Amino acid sequence: MARINDVGGVEGFGPVDTADDSEPFHADWEARVFGLMNALRAQGIFNLNEFRDAIESMPPGEYLAASYYERWFAAIRTLLERKGVIEPGELDD
Amino acid sequence: MSGDHSDATIARRVRRLETLLEEKGLLTGGELDEAIDSFLAGASPANGARVVARAWTDAAFRSRLLADGTAAVRELGSMEGSYQRLRVVENTATTHNVIVCTLCSCYPLRLLGPSPSWYKSEAYRSRVVREPRAVLAEFGLELPPGTRITVWDSSAETRYMVLPRRPDGTEGMSEEELAGLVTRNALIGTAVL
Amino acid sequence: MTDRFAPGSRVVTYLHDPPHHTRLPRYARGKRGVVVEPEGRAELADVSARGRADAPVEQVYAVRFEARDLWGEGDHQVVLDLWESYLEEYEEGAADER
Incomplete structure (x- = not known):
């Protein structure tokens, strides 16, 4: 079935907010998540397609509510838990 | 958010x-x-602007760029190994190109710098393949009715960059001055110069 | 290995709805288009996304679609980059349902 990321032609997302915002990161943790993704990929812990797959597999409500780098972090967690690198819940408070 | x-x-x-x-x-x-x-350090729209200014001033480079973007961009140095393949698509008097990634957010980072939030938004990704004229109008870009629009949805390894039309009245400008005219949105296709 | 499709070939995308990652958006499934050019061979994302190192390597093609074939209206075109196994030859007169 189609996944939530597959939005081409889907109605209802409203007008484009065309504000010229090209700040790469809006918080330090976003930069860290960016770095983590690249480091883990470089080490072969997961590949780019697995990473995309993990983002797309988010429950639709969570995907839509999450910011760009929140999605990245969710995908990193999913993959690291699936591969046994970390324990489920190990990052929670 | x-x-x-x-x-x-x-x-x-x-x-x-x-x-x-x-x-x-x-x-x-x-x-x-x-x-x-x-x-x-490595990603900036100044890289894309430099490529465009060279293409405007050097017809042979322009031909090479349109035929094989990956190799032509490499001639300018400092952009090695960034993409599996770069395809540069040229705007003309009757055609306009615009880039999107509907499935995620693929983007020629090295040449265009960090992508703007709108490029990654569901609003842009969902609509530009369906109603590009309406989306471009939201960017203040009204194209003549006869202009043929092509939307490039980056669904695999190729990354796309638009070669905008050189503005009129820029004949006497140096390559560096020309590069200064090129905007990030013009390289995506949501603006013209 | 030779490419299955040459520039200008008329193709139709598969209508399959896979239970896994794919790079064929749903708006372009079961649609007719024309091959623009081969783009170079790449690992099939559908298999690589399962963490497998044995993903087949296929030619990827830029394929041009008319908006009216995708949406029933519109005068623009959309180009997608599609792996060879997403595509079938399209013959004039063949049944549209696939």
């Missing part, structure tokens, strides 16, 4: 993950900083 509370929570979790990975030997202290720094 995140409030302060969830921002603090996720920042804490990211730190915790970094620590865990360092303990497991999967990450060394400087590794992330290095990845972030090289990303920020």
Whole structure:
């Protein structure tokens, strides 16, 4: 079935907010998540397609509510838990 | 989109993950900083602007750029190994090109710099393949009715960049001055010059 | 290995709805298009996304679609980059349902 990321032609997302915002990161943790993704990929812990797959597999409500780098972090967690690198819940408070 | 509370929570979790990975030997202290720094240092719309200005002033380069973007961009140096393949698509008097990635957010980072938030938004990704004229109008770009629009949806390894039309009245300008006219949105196709 | 499709070939995308990652957006499934050019061979994302190192390597093609074939209206075109196994030859007169 189609996944939530597959939005081409889907109605209802409203007008484009065309504000010229090209700040790469809006918080330090976003930069860290960016770095983590690249480091883990470089080490072969997961590949780019697995990473995309993990983002797309988010429950639709969570995907839509999450910011760009929140999605990245969710995908990193999913993959690291699936591969046994970390324990489920190990990052929670 | 995140409030302060969830921002603090996720920042804490990211730190915790970094620590865990360092303990497991999967990450060394400087590794992330290095990845972030090289990303920020190497990616800029000035790179794309330089390519465009060269294409406007050097017809042979322009031909090579349109035939094989990957190789032509490499001639200008400093952009090695960034993409599996770069395809440059040229705007003309009757055709206009615009770039999107409907499935995620593929983007020629090295040449265009960090992507704007709107490029990654569901609003842009969902609509530009369906109603490009309406989306371009939201950017203040009204194309003549006869202009043929092609939307390039980057669904595999190729990354796309638009070669905008050279503005009228720029005949006497140097390559450097021309590069200064090129905007990031013109390289995506949501603006013209 | 030779490419299955040459520039200008008329193709139709598969209508399959896979239970896994794919790079064929749903708006372009079961649609007719024309091959623009081969783009170079790449690992099939559908298999690589399962963490497998044995993903087949296929030619990827830029394929041009008319908006009216995708949406029933519109005068623009959309170009997608599609792996060879997403595509079938399209013969004039063949049944549209696939």
